[in-house]
Amino acid sequence: MAPQLGKLLLLLGLGLAVLGAFIWLGGGSLLSWFGRLPGDIRVERPGFRLYVPLVSILLVSLLISLIIWLVRRLG
Incomplete structure (x- = not known):
C-alpha cells in the first residue's frame, strides 16, 4: 500500500x-473570478475588513471530492 x-x-x-x-x-488572470463569486461575503469599512469566501471554498471542496472519487474509482 x-x-x-x-x-x-x-x-x-x-x-x-x-x-x-x-x-x-x-x-x-484566468482565475481572477475565483474569490469573487456570488455568495462570498465581503465587508469593508474604515479600519475594518472581513472576507469569508464561502462559495469559493465549497467549489474547492467539491473539486477535491471529485478528484478523490476518481482516484478511488480508477485505482
Missing part, C-alpha cells in the same frame, strides 16, 4: 507545482 500512496502524493505534488507555476507566470 505504501508505494501506491507514494505515487499518489508525488502526482498530487507535481500537479500543485504545475498549477502554481501556471498562476505565477501570468495564467492567474
